[in-house]
Amino acid sequence: MIERTDVEHVARLTRLALTEAELERMREQLNSILAHLDTLRAVDTEGVEPTSHAVDVVNVMREDEVEPCFPQDAMLANAPDRSGELFRVPRILED
């Protein structure tokens, strides 16, 4: 069971600024979804290697050649905010 405090904690981590009503609805919905995911626990996976990728591809290499890349202005054109040649984003870490 996810408690209200867990929901508040995760909401803080995700910076979603959920309202009071959203927090409560989220608690109910996450509990219902996680209860369904618990069916996974019944599966015996002892000694079973995890699959992160369905196609076996290993170490795709290519020559390290200099190629033309996108002009800086084209890439920065979508930046909501910029500082010189940089994307400017909200601070996420405390001082």
Added chain:
Amino acid sequence: MYQPIHELTDAYRRADLTPTAVAEAYLARIDALDGRLGAYLTVVRDEALAAARESELRWRAGAPLGPLDGAPVALKDVLCTRGVRTTCGSKMLESFVPPYDATVVERLRAAGAVILGKTNMDEFAMGSSTEHSAFHPTRNPWDLARVPGGSSGGSAAAVAGGLAAGGFGSDTGGSIRQPAAFCGVVGMKPTYGRVSRYGLVALASSLDQVGPFARDVRDAALLLGAVAGHDRRDATCIQAPVPDYGAELSKGVAGLTLGLPDEYFIDGMDPDVERAMESRTRAAGFGAEVKRRIMLGTYALSAGYYDAYYGKAQSVRTLVRREFAAAFARVDLIVAPTTPNVAFKHGEKEDPLSMYLNDVFTIPGNLAGIPGISVPCGFSVTGLPIGLQVLGRPLDEPRLLRAAYAYEQATPWRSRRPELT
């Protein structure tokens, strides 16, 4: 407006039709009907007409670029298009204009396809109904009160309603096959790695695959053939050569073994299916389903829960792959329903879990990375389309298409049209 692409290009060759006239007819139909259908987010009228005129010159000179030259197609708004905004159905990307084309888009342009516009989708492809677009819901051409499926619902509705001759979507857990089934068109998810994901905005990188929507299986084969194949810009893209899918179709199905898995005939299935077979904040920028998934993902990956959920799921994924491999040691193809139910009504699935479970027949194919196709296989008593799913071994698209083609040619479903006027 319901001619498949291969008939359009036959008509171009005979000069019975021109790409410009066809593009104009499609744009006029979009103008007339899309206000009610909501299939498109962006229509690129001028670019489409310019591409059609160039195609027309090539046909007139007897030098078309191939079987898609002059074919009017619609692209899910998750595929980056150079100079044309790509929103992913989200307010977050409302004004995002990509500086490059996705590889799929680049290859379609090189094949002479006429891109009509960008289609609606659940926000960031998170959904199964196209109700979770930040802009507007898309309606099912067969019954405007119902959803077209999702998340590629805009492309499916556009092809089904005659607002595009073909289309592309992305399939992470069924987002091509399920809307194809709901809208009565052909929809295909290729083998993971068969089509480049470069320029496809990711939902789940180890599951996402781009694939076509089509009026018939032959068109699906042609559309897939135009975009499949290795791309050095996507390291997960498979090196294997691309077969001539169109040439495969007529090889027939004699000698193929089909399997019908018990697991796909479950209790609670719709009886009709069974019978047939930035200055913005994150809070304001993301819709409810996206917020829910951010919360769920953050929780499931947080300390103490990673092994219980993510690690466990990855091990179960191995078991899913093994079961498919064991099945394909005995049969060549697996035949099953695409969805447990026909298209539901707008607002009917408010409980997120019931929405997720709607994908229960399509997700295993993504986990195993195998190809799957949905073809129309009949109608419910209420007149809604039903989809038949065929799954095959990795890279066995040729057999998949052969079986789907043989089924389509032996059944009358393709000739039925929605009453959209």
